[in-house]
Amino acid sequence: MGEPRSKQFENIYYGFSNTPGILKLAPSGLGWKTSDAENIVTISAEEFKKMQWMRVARNYQLRIALKNGNAARFDGFNKDMFDAVRDLVRVNYKLQLETKDLSVKGWNWGKTEFQGSQLLFNIGNKTAFEIPLSQVANSNLANRNEVNVEFMQPDQSGESQSKSKKAPMHELVEMRFYIPGTLIVKDENEEDEKKEE
Amino acid sequence: HQTSHREAVFRKFESYKRDTALPKEVKELKIVVDQRNETVILPVFGLAVPFHISTLKNVNKTEEGEYTYLRINFLTPGQATGKKEDMPFDDPNANFVRAVTYRSTDENLSEIYRKMLELKKTAAKKEAERKEMSD
Numbered sequence: 001m002g003e004p005r006s007k008q009f010e011n012i013y014y015g016f017s018n019t020p021g022i023l024k025l026a027p028s029g030l031g032w033k034t035s036d037a038e039n040i041v042t043i044s045a046e047e048f049k050k051m052q053w054m055r056v057a058r059n060y061q062l063r064i065a066l067k068n069g070n071a072a073r074f075d076g077f078n079k080d081m082f083d084a085v086r087d088l089v090r091v092n093y094k095l096q097l098e099t100k101d102l103s104v105k106g107w108n109w110g111k112t113e114f115q116g117s118q119l120l121f122n123i124g125n126k127t128a129f130e131i132p133l134s135q136v137a138n139s140n141l142a143n144r145n146e147v148n149v150e151f152m153q154p155d156q157s158g159e160s161q162s163k164s165k166k167a168p169m170h171e172l173v174e175m176r177f178y179i180p181g182t183l184i185v186k187d188e189n190e191e192d193e194k195k196e197e
Numbered sequence: 198h199q200t201s202h203r204e205a206v207f208r209k210f211e212s213y214k215r216d217t218a219l220p221k222e223v224k225e226l227k228i229v230v231d232q233r234n235e236t237v238i239l240p241v242f243g244l245a246v247p248f249h250i251s252t253l254k255n256v257n258k259t260e261e262g263e264y265t266y267l268r269i270n271f272l273t274p275g276q277a278t279g280k281k282e283d284m285p286f287d288d289p290n291a292n293f294v295r296a297v298t299y300r301s302t303d304e305n306l307s308e309i310y311r312k313m314l315e316l317k318k319t320a321a322k323k324e325a326e327r328k329e330m331s332d
Contacts, residue, residue, distance in 0.1 A: 016243060018226075055216035057223045057245040075243060079217070106212025106218060106236050106249030108271040109291035121294070129241040145275060146295060161305060168303040170227045173266070178273040178293040 004092045008086065008151075013058055013075040014041055018169070023062075023074055025085075027092045032074065043072060051089050053082060054100040064099075069116065103128040112177065131175070142176060148173045207285040212236040212247040216275055219245050228267070228299060230312040235320055237269070239297060248294075250320040258310045265306045268298045269313075 004027035012023040014032050021034040029044040035180040043066070050065035058075040062085060065071050077085065087095040103110075103126035110123040119131040131149065151172050212234055213219060219238065222229045223245035229238040235250040254270040273293040274286055299306075 054244075055219070056243050057226050057240055058243070059224060061243070073243065102216055102244065104213040104216050104247050106210070106247040106252065107287075108248055108252040108294040109286070109288055112292045121292070129244050129246045132242060135242065147243070168301050170299050170301045170303060170306070172239075172241060173298040173300050174296075175294065175298075176296040178295040179273060180274060180290055180293075 002091060005088075007088055009074075009077065009085075011076050015073055020076060025088050025092060030072075041072070045093050048095060049126070050098070051093070051095050052098045052100045053077075053085065055102060062097075071116075101126055113141065119193070130135050145179055145181075147177045147179060148174060149177070206250075209287070210235075210249050210251050212249045217259060219247070224254045227303070228306075228309050230309060230316060232312070232316055235316060237281070237316070239269075239292050239299075250316050253313070253317055256310060256313050256317075260306070261300075264297060264300045266300045267306060267310055270296045 002007055005024040006024055007046055009023045009025070009116070011020045012032065015022075017039070019034045019039065021032050021039065024031045027045065027096075029047070032041040033039060034040075039197050041065070047066045047068065049067045052061075052063040054061050054063065060077040060079060060081070062074075062077060063071055063170050064076045080127065082099075082157075089095050089097045103123035105123055107123050107128075110121050110128060113120045113122060117133050119133060119136075121128050121130075129153075136149055137152045140148055142148040150175060153171055153173070200314075208214065211288050212231075213236070220229060220231050223238055223240070226240040226243075228240065231235075231238060231247075231268075234247075236247045237250065237253065238247045240246075252271050254272045254276070256269045256270070259266045259268075263278075271294055273295045274289045281299075
């Protein structure tokens with residue numbers, strides 16, 4: 001255990017950005033910056049509400065739920081960094097690092113659920129994927145039982161770095177859901193009501 | 198109610214038992230075809246999301262300007278596909294992912310497309326053999 005202290009983690013990605021940086025977990029809060037110091041993020045420890053650890057594409061993610069309702073995501077941790085992060089979180093912020101298991105069953109059926117500012121697709125009691133509503137450009141009822149969701153492209157959403165020709169991304173353009181039974185989505189107002197549930 | 202058709206029984210499948218089994222390549226945030234586990238893994242907002250080849254209906258590739266588009270269609274109830282319509286579903290009342298579309302300037306997308314078709318073909322062949330054996 002020991003005294004509160006600072007520790008740095010290298011090659012950590014913030015949010016959906018494609019530029020890695022260094023994350024420093026200090027007793028007063030966290031700081032993340034890219035090596036060129038062009039992107040800097042700082043969050044005070046007083047803002048931290050909940051910490052989660054989960055498997056993501058870029059290895060493991062430390063997700064910090066903030067008191068303002070937002071979440072900060074840091075990807076790129078190795079599996080064996082769990083103990084170090086857990087201890088820091090406990091000593092520095094007096095929080096438990098919760099582990100969150102995701103579904104990797106490979107099924108395309110489950111249950112959609114709105115949680116905060118995200119749409120979750122759950123298989124059994126585990127989440128298979130999440131759609132941040134901030135990334136949704138448009139959604140419409142394709143027909144009686146189908147909902148089509150179009151996503152912001154990187155240059156629109158402003159959250160990702162300039163596209164590099166060397167490493168072209170595979171961009172998710174749209175996703176279509178089949179929702180059997182009664183689905184009542186008449187207009188956008190009603191969709192907003194759903195989000196708040 | 199159950200149909201009397203012996204073949205119309207949903208056969209359980211699972212891509213991975215646990216998330217530690219996902220292949221390393223998923224960290225590139227690109228579409229990965231995992232032949233060994235008969236699975237296509239899609240990058241969805243930072244997560245690596247597997248879809249077993251049994252959920253896949255077909256894949257379309259189109260070119261538009263500098264971009265290649267891949268549209269992956271999944272099997273769901275309510276699709277008019279003729280004789281395949283008697284295909285059973287684990288939970289027909291669930292919510293389904295019916296299709297996803299990706300775009301990229303990545304030249305490898307054509308190769309990924311080819312691998313998906315190949316995996317689907319191999320899986321269909323295996324399924325046909327299995328049915329033949331059980332008859």
